[in-house]
Amino acid sequence: xxxxxIGENTALRNxxxxxxxxxxxxxxxxxxxxTRRALLKIKHVPEQLMDVTLTPVIxxxxxxxxxxxAIAGDTRTYLQFLLPGILVQTVLIVTVYTGFxxxxxxxxxxxxxxxxxxxxxxxxxxxxxxxxxxxxxxxSVITLGLGLLLxxxxxxxxxxxxxAVALLLVFAFALSWIFTILGLLMRSPNAVMGVSMLVLMxxxxxxxxxxxxETMPSVLRAWVDIxxxxxxxxAVRGLMAGTATFSDVAWVLVAAxxxxxxxxxxxxxxxxxxx
Amino acid sequence: MTAVDVARHTALLTGRGIRRSTREVDAxxxxxxxxxxxxxxxxxxxxxxxxxxxxxxxxxxPGVILLCAGxxxxxxxxAVAGDMTExxxxxxxxxxxxxxxxxxxxxxxxxxxxxxxxxAVVAVALALGFRPSAGPLQWLAAxxxxxxxxxxxxxxSACLGLVARSVEAASGFTFAVLFLPYLSSAFVPTxxxxxxxxxxxxxxxxxxxxxxVRGLLLGTxxxxxxxxxxxxxxxxxxxxxxxxxxxxxxx
Numbered sequence: 296x297x298x299x300x301i302g303e304n305t306a307l308r309n310x311x312x313x314x315x316x317x318x319x320x321x322x323x324x325x326x327x328x329x330t331r332r333a334l335l336k337i338k339h340v341p342e343q344l345m346d347v348t349l350t351p352v353i354x355x356x357x358x359x360x361x362x363x364x365a366i367a368g369d370t371r372t373y374l375q376f377l378l379p380g381i382l383v384q385t386v387l388i389v390t391v392y393t394g395f396x397x398x399x400x401x402x403x404x405x406x407x408x409x410x411x412x413x414x415x416x417x418x419x420x421x422x423x424x425x426x427x428x429x430x431x432x433x434x435s436v437i438t439l440g441l442g443l444l445l446x447x448x449x450x451x452x453x454x455x456x457x458x459a460v461a462l463l464l465v466f467a468f469a470l471s472w473i474f475t476i477l478g479l480l481m482r483s484p485n486a487v488m489g490v491s492m493l494v495l496m497x498x499x500x501x502x503x504x505x506x507x508x509e510t511m512p513s514v515l516r517a518w519v520d521i522x523x524x525x526x527x528x529x530a531v532r533g534l535m536a537g538t539a540t541f542s543d544v545a546w547v548l549v550a551a552x553x554x555x556x557x558x559x560x561x562x563x564x565x566x567x568x569x570x
Numbered sequence: 571m572t573a574v575d576v577a578r579h580t581a582l583l584t585g586r587g588i589r590r591s592t593r594e595v596d597a598x599x600x601x602x603x604x605x606x607x608x609x610x611x612x613x614x615x616x617x618x619x620x621x622x623x624x625x626x627x628x629x630x631x632p633g634v635i636l637l638c639a640g641x642x643x644x645x646x647x648x649a650v651a652g653d654m655t656e657x658x659x660x661x662x663x664x665x666x667x668x669x670x671x672x673x674x675x676x677x678x679x680x681x682x683x684x685x686x687x688x689x690a691v692v693a694v695a696l697a698l699g700f701r702p703s704a705g706p707l708q709w710l711a712a713x714x715x716x717x718x719x720x721x722x723x724x725x726x727s728a729c730l731g732l733v734a735r736s737v738e739a740a741s742g743f744t745f746a747v748l749f750l751p752y753l754s755s756a757f758v759p760t761x762x763x764x765x766x767x768x769x770x771x772x773x774x775x776x777x778x779x780x781x782x783v784r785g786l787l788l789g790t791x792x793x794x795x796x797x798x799x800x801x802x803x804x805x806x807x808x809x810x811x812x813x814x815x816x817x818x819x820x821x
Contacts, residue, residue, distance in 0.1 A: 357752060360763065360764055360767060361752055361753070361757070361758065361763060361767070362616070362620070362757070362758055364758070364762035364763055364764070365620050365758035365759065365762040366616070366619045366620060370764060500611060500615055501615060505615070505616060505619075506615065506616055506618070506619035507619065509618075510617075510618030510619040510622070511614070511615065511618055512614060512618070515614060515615065
């Protein structure tokens with residue numbers, strides 16, 4: 296084995312010499328980096344927006360034109376009632392993908408790489424959740440665009456619509472912690488999707504999205520009355536119609552805060568111990 | 571090859587199809603669970619809004635039975651496509667097996683599977699409050715129309731299974747069949763639909779079959795039974811002929 300001459304030795308020493316480590320990124324910087332990663336995923340795999348596009352279109356057309364006449368007497372009246380609910384349902388269905396993509400990252404081993412980096416621990420999860428907000432916004436725009444095209448007219452005006460979407464995004468962010476937990480616990484992305492849909496079905500269908508609770512059996516009505524999604528739909532409907540009360544909106548914000556306060560720490564604990 | 575041989579081969583391959591169904595528990599459960607969930611959803615959640623008198627269950631059950639039958643029968647496309655792509659058909663062709671028995675086995679197995687699924691759906695419907703006023707003859711007539719409908723959809727599915735390049739492509743057809751009952755009188759009367767949809771909904775075969783079964787089970791006069799039988803028989807004949815031609819060509 297040949298020995299290095301003086302020149303080579305110096306070059307090698309310089310190459311491996313201890314220098315000041317780069318400044319550790321702040322929690323905000325780390326989170327925004329992972330938010331950008333989530334957005335790049337959408338850019339590179341735009342097919343993942345197919346569900347976001349198709350779900351509201353199918354549900355809106357089907358319920359308005361096939362069942363609207365039977366439920367409300369005519370399709371236009373029913374569309375005014377239905378569209379805010381469909382908007383809520385669409386965005387809540389999209390929250391499932393938070394857990395799905397997280398689980399995909401875990402099963403591929405990407406998260407093991409993230410954990411070895413000198414970054415704020417929750418950054419990958421919080422960044423992904425913030426990135427998903429763009430997905431929710433796309434879903435909202437598509438649903439509202441279709442609604443306006445079909446004849447939906449929000450009396451609350453632009454301010455009411457923007458406030459309704461903002462409230463919906465806050466609640467969706469809170470709800471997505473549930474699916475993040477499932478993403479951390481489940482063995483495969485398909486399992487996450489299956490269990491998430493089981494969670495979402497009673498929340499969306501057993502609510503006031505499609506029909507007024509007064510038409511439901513008393514047992515079901517009792518659930519609809521305490522279902523947080525029903526409160527959200529009532530608030531969104533009210534904001535879009537310009538009839539929302541302070542308590543309608545406050546209930547949703549309190550529910551979102553409580554869900555986040557309970558589930559965010561649980562998520563972080565699972566993330567530290569399981570992933 | 572005698573008619574007895576053909577019948578024996580068909581029975582053997584039908585047995586194979588039924589055994590496969592019992593082993594694919596998830597598919598069997600889905601074929602029953604999906605219509606049952608839809609029925610519970612429509613009766614419990616939407617029923618009061620769609621029909622305030624509380625008897626929506628009587629209106630919707632015939633439609634759900636048909637949806638169950640159609641979805642289950644459409645699974646034939648998946649089974650046939652699976653056999654075509656996995657090479658089992660090539661193996662059978664090297665043996666002294668009646669060519670017709672391969673597809674007929676799938677279709678008969680589909681009918682047996684769907685009979686079971688429909689019985690399960692009717693049982694849940696009765697638990698939900700479905701109260702048919704049909705006598706034994708009407709039940710028999712309704713069962714006959716449904717059997718003919720399953721036969722028709724199964725043969726059409728077999729055709730599509732032969733054309734499909736993969737099992738995934740064939741499974742897409744099952745969802746198309748699942749959607750068709752919505753564009754009929756299965757869930758709501760066609761007169762409540764916009765005019766453009768109404769024209770299609772009133773004249774498509776599923777509406778004729780649903781109205782015939784509904785009339786027979788609820789004891790109300792029905793004028794669509796004859797047309798329903800003709801439609802189903804024509805579709806079954808066209809499907810069987812098409813499947814035979816495609817199967818020969820696949821050689």
